[in-house]
Amino acid sequence: MKIISYESDAGPNDLHFxxxxxxxxxxxxxxSGSGKTRLLNTIFNSGVxxxxxxxLFLGSWxxxxxxxxxxxxxxxxxxxxxxDEKVQSEKIVKLKENGKEEVLVLRTPNTFIFAGKELPRLxxxxxSITLLQEEDLIKPLYLGFLSIMRRSFFGPDLELAAAxxxxxxxxxxxxxxxxxxxxxxxxGLSLNARLYMLSQYFKDTYDRICKEFINVFPxxxxxxxxNAEDFGLHLPGIVxxxxxxxxxxxxxxxxxxxxxxxxxKVLLILTDIFTMPENxxxxxxxxxxxxxxxNAINFFPSxxxxxxxxxxxxxxxxxxxxxxxxxxxxxxxxxxxxxxVLVKQGAEIEERYSKxxxxxxxxxxxxxxYTEGIE
Amino acid sequence: xxxxxxxxxxxxxxxxxxxxxxxxxPRLTYVSHISDIVNDNFSxxxxxxxxxxxEIIDAAIDDVNNYRNIQRLVIGVDSEEFSYQExxxxxxxxxxxxxxxxxxxxxxxxxxxxxxxLGNEVIVKTHPNSDVLRKYVxxxxxxxxxxxxxxxxxxxxxxxxxxxxKYLKYALNDKYKELTYSKSNPTALLHHKYFGRVKQRxxxxxxxxxxAHFLGAFV
Numbered sequence: 001m002k003i004i005s006y007e008s009d010a011g012p013n014d015l016h017f018x019x020x021x022x023x024x025x026x027x028x029x030x031x032s033g034s035g036k037t038r039l040l041n042t043i044f045n046s047g048v049x050x051x052x053x054x055x056l057f058l059g060s061w062x063x064x065x066x067x068x069x070x071x072x073x074x075x076x077x078x079x080x081x082x083x084d085e086k087v088q089s090e091k092i093v094k095l096k097e098n099g100k101e102e103v104l105v106l107r108t109p110n111t112f113i114f115a116g117k118e119l120p121r122l123x124x125x126x127x128s129i130t131l132l133q134e135e136d137l138i139k140p141l142y143l144g145f146l147s148i149m150r151r152s153f154f155g156p157d158l159e160l161a162a163a164x165x166x167x168x169x170x171x172x173x174x175x176x177x178x179x180x181x182x183x184x185x186x187x188g189l190s191l192n193a194r195l196y197m198l199s200q201y202f203k204d205t206y207d208r209i210c211k212e213f214i215n216v217f218p219x220x221x222x223x224x225x226x227n228a229e230d231f232g233l234h235l236p237g238i239v240x241x242x243x244x245x246x247x248x249x250x251x252x253x254x255x256x257x258x259x260x261x262x263x264x265k266v267l268l269i270l271t272d273i274f275t276m277p278e279n280x281x282x283x284x285x286x287x288x289x290x291x292x293x294x295n296a297i298n299f300f301p302s303x304x305x306x307x308x309x310x311x312x313x314x315x316x317x318x319x320x321x322x323x324x325x326x327x328x329x330x331x332x333x334x335x336x337x338x339x340x341v342l343v344k345q346g347a348e349i350e351e352r353y354s355k356x357x358x359x360x361x362x363x364x365x366x367x368x369x370y371t372e373g374i375e
Numbered sequence: 376x377x378x379x380x381x382x383x384x385x386x387x388x389x390x391x392x393x394x395x396x397x398x399x400x401p402r403l404t405y406v407s408h409i410s411d412i413v414n415d416n417f418s419x420x421x422x423x424x425x426x427x428x429x430e431i432i433d434a435a436i437d438d439v440n441n442y443r444n445i446q447r448l449v450i451g452v453d454s455e456e457f458s459y460q461e462x463x464x465x466x467x468x469x470x471x472x473x474x475x476x477x478x479x480x481x482x483x484x485x486x487x488x489x490x491x492x493l494g495n496e497v498i499v500k501t502h503p504n505s506d507v508l509r510k511y512v513x514x515x516x517x518x519x520x521x522x523x524x525x526x527x528x529x530x531x532x533x534x535x536x537x538x539x540x541k542y543l544k545y546a547l548n549d550k551y552k553e554l555t556y557s558k559s560n561p562t563a564l565l566h567h568k569y570f571g572r573v574k575q576r577x578x579x580x581x582x583x584x585x586x587a588h589f590l591g592a593f594v
Binding site for chain 2: 359
């Protein structure tokens, strides 16, 4: 899936994002507090409303997206009280190449029309994509939203991702049968378990991840997926532990949970990128550079360009290296005026910045739209 | 006359220049990008505190040469631990091999922007409420002595530029409840009366003499 354009309003006490156009690589920049994290959250929430039954958020969303070469527009407005949100209106449209629209769903509090036919009243606490996910017309949209992944490192996300986990038998059986890497994405397993599955069934991807990891941390001399038993932990089932050896540190295996947070973070992001769905997903990444050394920060832009993935990246950063190494046309600059978040697209900025020999990053930090990012 | 300005510091320095330059020369109007310069305009590019200041000067000279409608390039830089002359020479040596179609003026903020700001006598109370500020005034009274002669404050391991910034912050906090100062938020300095007091200090006492180069750069 790829988000083409996005607009959302999370109600009177939250931010309103004016229309943003996304391409495959998108770098969201703006002062602290300008709405970068909130933007990623609201995009992610739109996906949660689709894939998590009975879960809505207050607000309105207008999203144009592409999945399997088909364009759709989904417009939804919810209302009611927090924790008791209901769909107030909803429209799903298939956008055709000739510019015409085919209305798939039209919904108000009293009517529910799907493919031109009125349906009996359906629960107002779920989006129509959730309700109709098995229908051929809607299924591609549902699968598209399933391919959104968000990573942020403000809370315990990194520790959770690096936790030990017994690999569920049902997942093992499924992957043995399907040999489909996309299944691995949908399992939502921890990093140890994912690397185990990759090492067993998708060796090329596993080797690529590990090779890139060593490129960032050349002092890593060896790597393997061992078992918790090897570290004296007696846990039921297959409990894999990714471990590395480091130069000049003897033959000791260092398990994933004992690696530095920078090493864990890099490995996690690499694994995420190389296990995104084959046809492309949406990867939301919030300020990954926090607490990272320069060697761990620098790997990211080149991986984005070299990975060859079809996925869409929507990332935020404050770091000069990241900003300076991502083309200006991929920037999206946010500027907040109260609850209104205004947007400058990269193409617009690129045109202006091309009129000076100063580096784009220098021009950005002198641009009042950026420097006075919150009014 | 059109002027392009390069400042070294974080965004606060550029903001101070943006407001103070038209107070020196009311004919000049600020534009946010060098490409917007038409007539009697000035634009500012700041290094944001990142360590590539000389590269920014180089690119500014390229820009001035390309646009050809800019008559003066002003380079504003803190001397910090260097003497006025040393810093001036450093910039002069750097630009000496770079042909520039505009006249170049080097403004050394000796030893930082906060030193000039401490020239405003009014912001330091005669009898400060703050114990810390009282200690600072006893150590070096900027109301009486030339702020450019402020030494470092070894008791807190502050060099003179760090000390000036802290001194200024404490003075403003002590005098005005609602005002504070930081390098990224210099709002207190932006009022025309503040600028007027700094200018008066130079004119009445000859203190903060490096500020004269700032005044001269925009007329």
